[in-house]
Amino acid sequence: MSDNRVAASLFDVTGRGYAVTGGASGIGLAVAEVLADSGAHVALLDLHPGRVEAETARLRERGGKVTGHVVDVTDGDAVAAAVRAAEADAGRLDGVFANAGISVGASFTGPGWRVEEFPIDAWDTVRAVNLDGVLDTLRAAAAVLLPRGRGRIVLTASTAGLRTDPMVAYSYTSAEAAVVGLGRQAALDLAGSGVTVNVIAPGPFRTNIGAGFDPGEAVWRETVPLGRIGHTDELKGLALLLASDASSYMTGGVYPIDGGALALSHTPA
Ligand SMILES: NC(=O)c1ccc[n+]([C@@H]2O[C@H](COP(=O)([O-])OP(=O)(O)OC[C@H]3O[C@@H](n4cnc5c(N)ncnc54)[C@H](O)[C@@H]3O)[C@@H](O)[C@H]2O)c1
Structure with missing residues (x-):
């Protein structure tokens, strides 16, 4: 093959089935969109009933095999x-795709910086969605995929x-660091x-998480370094890579998609 069939076959997801939590907005919606536009069946799993209904209908109108389910990832069952x-x-x-997440909470230095004033409810809320919700989604996925x-x-x-x-709270950075560890460890445990x-x-991507x-x-x-916030369409290539056979030798990887922001933060002052 010497034409675009090479790429088409490497990234082919036609007829395959995927679920995306937080799939009715932002990054999750971009993931769902690229998979549906590529011929896969996609289920949007999201807390927000209005978005689930609207985005399921919109993706179906453009020919997508898309279903929607209202679900709270903090409820494991x-x-x-x-x-x-x-x-x-x-x-x-x-x-x-275990993607649903929120960003709330305070910094250590803003108003109420004293330890006893830390908003522990924000800590618990972010942990419940961004970490425990990801863990429960991962477990649910493994239960179906392992057999x-x-x-x-x-x-x-x-x-x-x-x-x-x-620009985010310690509740968020802590939960996200734990998700990195969880993903790596799960990759090791499931290898083979x-x-x-x-x-x-x-x-940074422009989505509803930062609305306001x-x-x-x-x-x-x-x-x-690229000088701007990302558009969620710019995440679609990575999503398709990780969903398809093109990533057959990739596991336990952590893939920044950030306009170079991490490279900048690694540059000595
Ligand atoms: N936008 C960014 O700049 C950015 C940067 C780094 C990481 N992220 C991560 O990307 C993921 C998606 O965020 P986004 O920016 O697309 O935000 P978003 O708010 O646009 O979309 C998140 C979706 O998740 C859903 N959701 C929230 N809580 C839920 C729950 N308990 N159960 C089920 N669904 C729930 C929301 O209804 C929403 O539709 C998050 O994990 C976030 O931490 C976003």
Whole structure:
């Protein structure tokens, strides 16, 4: 083959089945969109009923084989049921993106910096969604994929899990760092099973997570070598790579997609 069939076959996901938590907005929606546009069956698993309904309908209108399930990833039994429902929708399950996450909480230096004033409820809330929710999604995915002897599990962490980040709270950086560790360890534990586990570590992308928070373009010029915030379409190539056979020798990897932000933070002052 000497034409574009080489790429098409490497990244082919036609007829395969995927579930994406947090799939009705932002990064998860971009993942769902590229998989659906590439001919896969995709289930959007998301807490927000209005978004699930609207995005499922929108992706179906453009020809996608897409279903939607309202689920809270902090409810482990509900996540397991939703992942099984995704498998039933598609008639098979090939991969799960554990992507749902939130960003709330305070910094150590803002108002209420004293230890006894730390907003522990924000810590618990972020941990429940961003870490425990990812763990329960991973377990639900493994329960379906391991008996098949093949599959892809992809966790969304953050560059904030790999370095400090003044734009988020310690609850968030801590949970994201733990997701990186969880993904690596799960990859090791599942190696040899046919199920791979990889971690995406996005830098700043314009999504609903930061709605209402706009530090201004100058901040991105200073903190991102490519000089701007990312568009979620720019994450689609990595998502398709990690979902498809093109990533057959990749497991336990942590893949920043950040306009160079991590490279900048590694540059000595
Ligand atoms: N946008 C960024 O700059 C950025 C950077 C690094 C990492 N991330 C990570 O990417 C992931 C997706 O975030 P996003 O930026 O697309 O945000 P987003 O708010 O646009 O989308 C997140 C989706 O997750 C859903 N969700 C939230 N809590 C849920 C729960 N308990 N159960 C099920 N669904 C739930 C929301 O309804 C929403 O549709 C998160 O894990 C986030 O930490 C985002």
